[in-house]
Every structure is written in C-alpha cells, then in structure tokens.
Amino acid sequence: MQKVKANIIGLSESEKERAISLLTNSFSNLNDSEYTVLPGFCDVHVHFREPGFSYKETIKTGSLAGAHGGYTTVFTMPNLKPVPDSVENIKKQLKIIESDAVIEVYPYASITVGQLGKELAGLDGLAKYSIAFSDDGKGVQTDEMMKRAMLKAKALNKIIVAHCEVESLLFGGYIHDGEYCKTNGHKGICSASEYEMVKRDIELVKETGSAYHVCHVSTKESVELIRQAKKQGLNVSGETAPHYLVLDDSMLKEDGKWKMNPPIRSKEDRLALIEGVLDGTLEIIATDHAPHSNDEKSKGLKGSPFGIVGLETAFPIMYTHFVKTGVMSLEKLIELLAVNPRKRFGLKEKGFSVWKLNEEYEIDPSEFLSQGKATPFEGEKVFGKCYLTAIGDKAVYKK
Numbered sequence: 001m002q003k004v005k006a007n008i009i010g011l012s013e014s015e016k017e018r019a020i021s022l023l024t025n026s027f028s029n030l031n032d033s034e035y036t037v038l039p040g041f042c043d044v045h046v047h048f049r050e051p052g053f054s055y056k057e058t059i060k061t062g063s064l065a066g067a068h069g070g071y072t073t074v075f076t077m078p079n080l081k082p083v084p085d086s087v088e089n090i091k092k093q094l095k096i097i098e099s100d101a102v103i104e105v106y107p108y109a110s111i112t113v114g115q116l117g118k119e120l121a122g123l124d125g126l127a128k129y130s131i132a133f134s135d136d137g138k139g140v141q142t143d144e145m146m147k148r149a150m151l152k153a154k155a156l157n158k159i160i161v162a163h164c165e166v167e168s169l170l171f172g173g174y175i176h177d178g179e180y181c182k183t184n185g186h187k188g189i190c191s192a193s194e195y196e197m198v199k200r201d202i203e204l205v206k207e208t209g210s211a212y213h214v215c216h217v218s219t220k221e222s223v224e225l226i227r228q229a230k231k232q233g234l235n236v237s238g239e240t241a242p243h244y245l246v247l248d249d250s251m252l253k254e255d256g257k258w259k260m261n262p263p264i265r266s267k268e269d270r271l272a273l274i275e276g277v278l279d280g281t282l283e284i285i286a287t288d289h290a291p292h293s294n295d296e297k298s299k300g301l302k303g304s305p306f307g308i309v310g311l312e313t314a315f316p317i318m319y320t321h322f323v324k325t326g327v328m329s330l331e332k333l334i335e336l337l338a339v340n341p342r343k344r345f346g347l348k349e350k351g352f353s354v355w356k357l358n359e360e361y362e363i364d365p366s367e368f369l370s371q372g373k374a375t376p377f378e379g380e381k382v383f384g385k386c387y388l389t390a391i392g393d394k395a396v397y398k399k
C-alpha cells in the first residue's frame, strides 16, 4: 500500500484504496496529517429548483454546493414545475441531472398529482425512476390518500417520505408559536401541526406495514412518537437538520434568514431533538437545503418564503457544535450524514471528502456555490473546511 499521512475515517477498504491513490498521485498536497478523509455524505432532503425555478437554484449549482459541503449523493424534493408526478415529467428532471449534476442526484417522485393531495400520482411507472415518494413542501392531508399511498409504496417496495403538516392547524403562522412569537407580534405555527400528522401516519404504518420516513422533525412530541414506533418494531425512520439542533426561538432575528418550515422551535424541542439523535431515534441528518433569491429572502420573517440553504454548512456546524464539544464522536456524525441515509434508502457508499478539521473560519455566504445565500449561520465561527470532494478518481470539488 502507498504511504498515506492523511487520517482516513469510515471508508471501506476499496474506497480507502481509491482515496490513497488520488491523494498520492493527483493531490499530494492534501496527503498530510493535517487532513482528514471522510466518506461522501448523503443528503436525503434538498431542493434544487430545476425544472421550474432556476433563478433560485439549478441542478448544476445545487450539486456544486453539495460537493463543496462534502456530499456525493443528494435526493431532490418534488416541488418543481412540472412536478415529477408522471414518467414524462420526471424524465425532464432526469435529463438535466444527467447533463449537469456533478454528484449523484436522485429525484423523489411526488405522492400525489401536482402535490395537490387529490389524486395518487402514477407511482407504478415512477417507481423505477425515483428514490422514494414524497410530497415535501406539503403534507398529505387526508387519511384516505395517505393510506392508499402507503399501500402502493409497500407493493412497490418504496419508502413514503413525509412532510408532516396539518394545514387546518396553521392559521397563517410562519414562526414557532412560542415566546418570541408572542412578544414580537407574529403569527405562530403550533407544534401540533407537525406531530398530529406524524401520529396519524404512524397509525397508518401499523395498518399498512409500509416503510415510512419523517422529514425535518422539529418537535419533541414527534421525536417521542417516532421513538415509540421504533420500539414497536415499525419500519419508521426520521431526519432532523442542523438548524433544529443548534438554534431555538430565543435566538430568532427579524430577518428572512431565520424562516423555514417547520420553524425553529423552543429550547425544549431542541434538547429533545438532540436526545433523539443521540439515542438513534432520528438516525439521519438532512439539510432541507431550500434556496430562494436574495430579493425573496429580504422580506423579513413575515414576508420571506420558507427555506434556508444548508449543504455548505451542515458538516462544519455539526462538527463544531457536537463533535468539538464532545457531545458525539466523529464516527457518530459520519453515521448520521453518510452511513445511515445510504443504508435506509439502499445505496452503496460513494466517494470521499478531505477536510482540515482544525481550520476555523466565519461562514460567509458569498463563498457558497449555491445560488441561495440565506442562512441563519451567516457570520458564525466554525471549524472544518472542505478541501476536496471526489467520486471515483475524479475531484468534484477542489478548494
């Protein structure tokens, strides 16, 4: 074996060989003990906006942002134009992926036609073109529709990936209906709007035996529901995102950068989410990378659209807040970002990234490769800089 000085963590023997060869032959300046090599991350929840909204993000810029963040695989959500609710529509997206993506990009197909919740999409045909089924951006409101979706997904051996949000409980809210909301005269989104749908869906999983994954878990009640479902042996998994683990509503600012759906919730919720991640209830960290234009995001908490970017900050934020502080090991973080998402969705490991874990810097959105720049982490000091991301023997990002 060639001589290697970089610390290689969590790569299989074959991927390790490839990393060593690339670092020895092409990027020998990165083959030093100050660099750490990690397996390529997998984000099960991103919005790349193409086709339909390429002024916010394209498959090219989104995938470049992923590569910059150490991701080699992402799954794109279906709130696009056209919605990938038919083979014809998803093929339009796949064509752009084939020509423009620099990392692996797997699209979700929508659960219902136009994500409108009224009619099941053509799931039989869509199964072979999609990683799983999701109406993310919208919850499937009726029990009847969700039950039919689960039965169909089960027959097709696919996972239902659920955005849980009961629309009749929203009342025009746009941030968590906690202290900050009340004190500052905003309209709130209650926790029940999320967990009531998680509860309903878990009952439907019991009935149908479907495989089920909960998107962007933000409330303590949802964590407990998923914990109990797992104890009962149901085929249920859950993701949360770095912003729900690090921020709470006591930190909110009057700025669209702090607005996403579900909203940043209370400290109690945040602590319950951390516990859920540590005990394995939430086995996946996703970003919900949701870029919008600067103009759109400049309209404050009330007027901006929901969504922040996350691909280029997820690892450094998690590393700084949880690994550096001793809350979790680097190995555990790799499970959350790379191993568990791939295992859950049946994918093999893909590529690697090279980091200087001790490099400290300020998060500066002007350095993002994403077209979206809105993040509540702007200006935050973090550790962990990505120097290279590679797939096979090709660099897809190089600092």
Ligand code: DOR
Pocket: 047, 079, 136, 137, 138, 163, 259, 260, 261, 262, 290, 291, 306, 307, 308
């Ligand atoms: O914050 C969010 N942004 N939440 C969603 O559910 C949708 C997403 C988007 O598409 O912008």
